[in-house]
Amino acid sequence: MRAFVFPGQGSQSVGMGQALAGASRAARDVFGEVDEALGQHLFKLMSEGPDEDLRLTANAQPAIMAHCIAVLRTLGIDLPSKAEYVAGHSLGEYSALAAAGTFGLAETAKLLRIRGDAMQAAVPVGVGAMAALLGVDIALAEQIAAACAEGEVCEVANDNDPTQVVLSGHAGAIARVVERAKEMGAKRAVSLPVSAPFHCSLMQPAADRMAEALAAAAMADPAVTLFANVTAAPTRDAATIRDQLVAQIIGRVRWRESVSAMANAGVTQFVEVGGKVLGPMIKKIAPDATTVSLVSMDDIEAFAKEL
Incomplete structure (x- = not known):
């Protein structure tokens, strides 16, 4: 069994997606759609920086998601036929849900811009x-x-x-x-x-803002079962996921428990899409599982031959 997993904030870097866009029309289309949805040249910022602007929460969150989906679409698979589960670390949960069809790409980008702004605004800098x-x-x-x-x-x-x-x-x-x-x-x-104390009760104003945004968002049941951050348990119900995404803002990211639960459910391979940060954690939690990291065209082409 296989799970596709998606990294969270901190996995961004200047240059992310640039080589991929040069090699893949699917990746270029993703970056263009996200730019259009946000009314911003986000891909230019991803490609050229400056780093301090890319690291801003409101930019980093949609940028990381866009990179993950660009990698996945370049791989060009029917996800439900290749994965039993998806999961993501914090904002990576949105990438996982975009991959599984719960949100459209433009909708995901807009939600993450709201999420980033709300999390930054919830607590004054330095508090x-x-x-x-x-x-x-x-x-x-x-x-x-x-x-x-x-x-x-x-x-x-x-x-x-x-x-x-x-x-x-x-x-x-x-x-x-x-x-x-x-x-x-x-x-x-x-x-x-x-820049802010994420995933604690000080983030309640951001949770309230995301409750409003998610209530207005178009959502579908995911095509692949999600292991949710706040429960470390599987779900395929959009209404439940909406509530969990609100709770996630102030709740604990139960990544260790999520990986352990997926391994106990029979997952033997974890595929990290768009990053190289989750693999080392997963090996400490589930040492018998194999991990694959997909970032470059070489990574994608090598993995495609395995499928």
Whole structure:
């Protein structure tokens, strides 16, 4: 069994998709459709930068999605015949749903622009922060978060793999995490260069905004079963997915549990579309599974021969 998985924010880089667009009409069409939907030369920004503009949440989110779908359409497969499941890490869930036909491409781009703007606007710059804990499991990460909160928000944002958990919340609480985590048993704690505290309760204004946007969005049941971030469980119901995407804004990204559940359901191959960040996490969670990363034309052509 096979799952196609899609990376989240942080996987963007200047030059992304440029070589692919040069080699693939399908990729060029994707980038053109996203540009038109957003009324922006996003592909030019992806190709040429500057990096600080591409890293802005409102640009990075639709850019990463566009790159993923460009890779998938260049591969040119009927996804339901080649994959039992799809999943995505945070914003990657939108890429997964676009791949599975829940949203159209233009609709996905517009939703991600709203999502990026709303997440950035939810908390004033400097009020929130995030930190990655390395060498911890989820139980220890939760203990560290609770000990460092001291009346402020300090919550698990991403349960990435058995050795990496990301915390999110007020800047003061996250500073205490970075200061104290090692003495509490973590190997390291690293502040993340993010502009807002994603996936914690401080994001409630963004969740409210996405509830409005998703209520107005056209949605269909996915053609391939989705493993959702907030439940780490499968679903093929559009109404359920709508609610889960709202909850995802403030909820924990249960990536470790999602991969484990897919492996337990029989997935033996995970195909990362448009990035190389999820594969190493997956190998720590499901070491017996194989992983494939599709970014370049060479990657795509080699994988197509396997199918």
